[in-house]
Amino acid sequence: MVRAPCCEKMGLKKGPWTPEEDQILISYIQKYGHGNWRALPKQAGLLRCGKSCRLRWTNYLRPDIKRGNFSKEEEDTIIKLHEMLGNRWSAIAARLPGRTDNEIKNVWHTHLKKKLKQNQPNSKIKIQSFPETFKCDAVNHPTHLMKLENQGFAPVSPQQSCSEFSSVVTSENLNMDSSVTVSEIDESFWSETLSSSKNSSMPADYPAIVTDPELQFQCSSISTLEPICSYGFSNEDLGFWYNPFLDAGDSLELPGY
DNA sequence: AAGTTTCACAACCGCCTAGGC
DNA sequence: GGCCTAGGCGGTTGTGAAACT
Numbered sequence: 001m002v003r004a005p006c007c008e009k010m011g012l013k014k015g016p017w018t019p020e021e022d023q024i025l026i027s028y029i030q031k032y033g034h035g036n037w038r039a040l041p042k043q044a045g046l047l048r049c050g051k052s053c054r055l056r057w058t059n060y061l062r063p064d065i066k067r068g069n070f071s072k073e074e075e076d077t078i079i080k081l082h083e084m085l086g087n088r089w090s091a092i093a094a095r096l097p098g099r100t101d102n103e104i105k106n107v108w109h110t111h112l113k114k115k116l117k118q119n120q121p122n123s124k125i126k127i128q129s130f131p132e133t134f135k136c137d138a139v140n141h142p143t144h145l146m147k148l149e150n151q152g153f154a155p156v157s158p159q160q161s162c163s164e165f166s167s168v169v170t171s172e173n174l175n176m177d178s179s180v181t182v183s184e185i186d187e188s189f190w191s192e193t194l195s196s197s198k199n200s201s202m203p204a205d206y207p208a209i210v211t212d213p214e215l216q217f218q219c220s221s222i223s224t225l226e227p228i229c230s231y232g233f234s235n236e237d238l239g240f241w242y243n244p245f246l247d248a249g250d251s252l253e254l255p256g257y
Numbered sequence: 258a259a260g261t262t263t264c265a266c267a268a269c270c271g272c273c274t275a276g277g278c
Numbered sequence: 279g280g281c282c283t284a285g286g287c288g289g290t291t292g293t294g295a296a297a298c299t
Contacts, residue, residue: 051270051284056268090287101286101287102268106266110266
């Protein structure tokens with residue numbers, strides 16, 4: 001692919017936008033829309049590349065953008081969504097009306113990452129009861145790229161057959177309020193897990209716990225899940241755990257979300 | 258008060274993907 | 279099917295402001 005010449009070589013301007021440039025862009029888009037970003041700057045009389053115009057509009061000038069500091073609620077939402085989705089800023093922004101991916105990315109790197117480090121030295125989730133109602137305090141776990149280990153609970157791993165997995169997940173050695181250590185795993189875990197579950201002993205209708213985009217938890221079956229990236233599954237962007245005690249369609253309570 | 262460092266955030270860069278031809 | 283382009287995304291950088299020495 002032939003890369004387009006950079007802005008400077010084309011004699012186009014870079015760097016911070018002036019109020020005059022902003023006004024030209026706003027007026028043009030209000031009048032004609034932004035069907036073709038590449039052609040827009042020329043037609044509007046701006047010495048900018050289309051990409052720069054698109055970024056300025058989507059990140060700063062759009063009328064539906066919420067300016068100002070993030071509220072506590074918004075910060076909490078970002079933290080929770082980041083646990084589920086990782087650095088998928090646009091997916092996170094889609095769930096925060098009026099906020100842009102760039103803004104969320106910045107607030108994450110400048111505030112929230114530090115805040116999390118200070119507040120959460122240990123990565124643990126708490127199992128409150130199991131298996132009648134699966135409850136967990138998910139506030140502290142870092143991302144959904146994790147493996148639940150020991151104390152009688154583990155997600156399915158590529159090496160485990162269905163029966164082996166069932167035997168691992170028992171409630172007998174789980175006490176109320178017992179904790180489960182969480183460790184991060186590499187991205188191949190989920191893709192391997194999916195291929196393993198599809199290839200072998202995992203029944204197609206094996207129940208899974210699925211987090212949906214609205215942060216509601218529900219059960220589904222593995223047959224309805226599709227990989228969307230190396231570490232997630234679903235039609236959209238979901239994390240999941242297996243729980244053989246649940247049937248597809250069951251609902252669960254997961255405080256903290 | 259002046260110089261230096263740190264912080265916050267806007268903007269850019271380069272890669273990827275979808276879609277048209 | 280291959281090429282090309284536009285748009286979208288996440289990572290990174292640049293720069294002005296604030297805090298610190």
